[in-house]
Amino acid sequence: MTENNDTLDYQTSVLINADKRDVFTALTSQLDEWWGTTDQPYEKVGDIFKISFGGESYWKFKVVEISASHILWKCVESNQDHNLQGIDEEWLGTLLQWKIEEVNRGTELKFKHQGLVPQGVCYGVCSTAWDFYITDSLKNYLEDGKGKPSEK
Template sequence: METKEDYRQSVLIQCSVQQVFKALTQEIGEWWGPVDQPAIMPGDVFKIDFGGNSYWKFKIISADYDHILWECIASNQDHNVEGIDEEWLGSKLHWRFTQTKAGVTVTFIHQGLVPHGKCYDVCAPAWDFYVTESLKNFLEQGQGNPNER
């Protein structure tokens, strides 16, 4: 269940809903980091690799043109913070998007990433960057800033 404490970020992007959907299902590597396969259908599992021993695996719970939901099913991070992987396990990443006259408003919620958690100080600024800069730049200018391992 989402709470008011869960990390949230919204950004207005000059593109179509179809472009956002494609970026969040087939082009994750263009704005976030290398993935082993597309994340298109519910039940699909994909792994994002951040180099070294850092990776996350996500299961697609739903993928619609207004909401995509991923659940973290595996986490191995090189942040040397005790309990950080356990904090990610079972967390849910919600991507909600709506077309407006000005573009598409993308709202990202990392359900389980909360200010008193172990990962918040590292993960919240990273999400700020990947959502408001890398994803936005990829969709508006064709060039994101993904982690390249």
């Protein structure tokens, strides 16, 4: 029996008491408000943007797909200062998928980091960070106007 790696990829979802358009905006032009410092917002397929947490850590993502209900980024460069051997190589080529769905109580955001798997070097650190940034910082930013981005 072949194991489906799709089920091993890190995934989370969160119900946000906010309009679908506001969630989309937070994921495109307001990353600084809940995640980290960006060098520029992105608008279309092919755009590349960089996000950093100050210091030496940064990631560059290429926009692969973008619509009001689905955003997909590909990691094209990684420089992390977590001192974990192989962490940068592990991120390269991974896909970050955001699905935005309007529900009767707000918006459901589903996130999958395709390639971030339990056997990987980064899984413990990175899954914990995603849990915080998506289900806490982003949710708080959209519901209360106060995200918890990484220090700049």
